Amino acid sequence: MYSGSSADDVLHDKEDNSLFWTTNKSNTNEINRGNEVGSSSQTIYTTSNRIISVALDVTLNRFYWIERIGNIGTIYSIKYDGTDLKEIVTTNKGPRSLAVMSVFDLDNDGYDSLSDCDDSDPNINPGEDEIPYNGIDDDCNAETLDDDLDQDGYAFLVDCNDMDSSINPGEYEIPCNAMTFDDDLDQDGYLKNVGCNDEDPDIHPDAVEIPNNSIDEDCDGADLVTSTQELDNTMINIYPSPASELINIDVAGQLNYQATLYNLDGKIIYSSSNPKQIILGFTSAGMYLLEIINISSGQKIVKKIVLEKF
Numbered sequence: 001m002y003s004g005s006s007a008d009d010v011l012h013d014k015e016d017n018s019l020f021w022t023t024n025k026s027n028t029n030e031i032n033r034g035n036e037v038g039s040s041s042q043t044i045y046t047t048s049n050r051i052i053s054v055a056l057d058v059t060l061n062r063f064y065w066i067e068r069i070g071n072i073g074t075i076y077s078i079k080y081d082g083t084d085l086k087e088i089v090t091t092n093k094g095p096r097s098l099a100v101m102s103v104f105d106l107d108n109d110g111y112d113s114l115s116d117c118d119d120s121d122p123n124i125n126p127g128e129d130e131i132p133y134n135g136i137d138d139d140c141n142a143e144t145l146d147d148d149l150d151q152d153g154y155a156f157l158v159d160c161n162d163m164d165s166s167i168n169p170g171e172y173e174i175p176c177n178a179m180t181f182d183d184d185l186d187q188d189g190y191l192k193n194v195g196c197n198d199e200d201p202d203i204h205p206d207a208v209e210i211p212n213n214s215i216d217e218d219c220d221g222a223d224l225v226t227s228t229q230e231l232d233n234t235m236i237n238i239y240p241s242p243a244s245e246l247i248n249i250d251v252a253g254q255l256n257y258q259a260t261l262y263n264l265d266g267k268i269i270y271s272s273s274n275p276k277q278i279i280l281g282f283t284s285a286g287m288y289l290l291e292i293i294n295i296s297s298g299q300k301i302v303k304k305i306v307l308e309k310f
Helices: none
Strands: 007-013 018-025 028-035 042-047 050-057 062-069 072-079 086-091 228-231 234-239 246-252 257-262 268-273 277-279 286-294 300-307
Touching: 007 050, 018 050, 028 050, 028 062, 042 062, 228 300, 234 286, 234 300
Parallel strands: none
Antiparallel strands: 007 018, 018 028, 028 042, 050 062, 062 072, 072 086, 228 234, 234 246, 246 277, 257 268, 257 286, 286 300
């Protein structure tokens, strides 16, 4: 073990297997480092000024301290090996102690715990795109809209046009006026109470539905969503849609995946690894979100599931 005189502060970095301590020898203050059994000690810094407080950043492997000259204090830092000496700040306020807060990136997504609102999920961080209607703050920004995109106070399940704030169950229906086009504004042959979007002549009950474009062209209450999707070059067929009692998941190839079913409040209804079927008898009718994640790559797809009960 180390032996000497006037040893002061002692710090231990368990992960690095290192001890740090300060000593005073003939008015010279030293910062020393050795392993936790006291061998291989070395002096990594020497100063004639008084060292009064020390701290470690075990994430960056740096040593911090305050040097005092009268009422002036300077905060320094240095790497564990004695290199990269940095002067952080000098002040005449007489600092007496310091502390260092370490940050982590537990899910290894490139965002530390200070900026990542869920450091346990690599798919949630400020660099992600917000996925509407999944009840999750994917981009860690509360200002990004996830539901009620037109901000009229009605969620998309009850709002027949969530892109127009003037169309919702709380609006007053404007009576027909034969002298104006207020009953068929887009002149597609369908009155406003029949067409679900009276500002677009391509949207009406006889329109051809275009799959996967998030637009309800034929006014049947939902966009047509094809059941076959691709995840990491693997085709996945999810059917039927709408569903009543169960959902089938057919994977064309080898894929290790996690299937999670959410309601629109973001609550997990079901989660399992590599299921071929999801029984829906325990759930109520409505809209759900099925997330399929490749466990190996972290890539995912999200499919809207309409559940009907007869």
